[in-house]
Amino acid sequence: MSWHGRLLLVHPKQVATRLEQARLAGWIPNCPTLWQMELAVLRMWHRLVFRPETIGKSNTHPIRSGWRAKLLVWRPLRFPFLLAEGAVSPWDMTGLASSTKRLLQHLMAAHHDGFQFVYDLEILSLEPSGLAQLRSRLQALEKDSKRADWLGDLCAYAHYHRDLSHGLACFELNPESLLSSTGDPDLSLRALLIWCLAQPASPAATWQAWRAGQYHLQHGLRT
DSSP states (O other): OOHHHHHHHSSHHHHHHHHHHHHHTTSSSSOOOHHHHHHHHHHHHHHHHHOGGGSSOOSSSOBOSSHHHHHHTSHHHHHHHHHHTTOOOTTOSSSTTSOHHHHHHHHHHSOOOTTTTHHHHHHHHTSTTHHHHHHHHHHHHTTOHHHHHHHHHHHOBTTHHHHHHHHHHHHHHOGGGGOTTTTOTTTOHHHHHHHHHTSOSSHHHHHHHHHTTOEETTTEEOO
């Protein structure tokens, strides 16, 4: 494994395991190379830098009432609390190197606008009882008002856990019902893996495509 593979993928063996699970689930015909997954990480860094408004903000719900949510809607202030909750792993940009516990914490404490949580539900669905564990956590939250208020304020925007619970139920019943945006690698793991398979398979091929003006981090390989 190259130094840049270890740097960008964090735990390449775990990423490779998840890719094989996705292949066995029939999502992709074959696994992307680890270099293609590195390109996915770079694509996500590009999104973070040039399209930050698509992460951690809401265009569909108002900010929750109360001073705490009004403060935590400011993302730099929210970030250390997300770290303390174990809800984010800044270097694992694909989520494929994260444990089931980390993914559960992420979904419970980090705001996902619209159907952005589908990406993480897809990863959880590859793990035995992953979706069931999330359902249990959401049910437990309904009985713990103090914890519910804190996580609600940490997510900052109203109705997040209600929407997540509804989305989970729809996903368990029929995953395709929430995958109408499967062509968008921002929203779907399956779409991201398909995007990866269409990218150059090696650093040398990527360099050649970039020099020829056929490669862009956000859009990928242009033919």
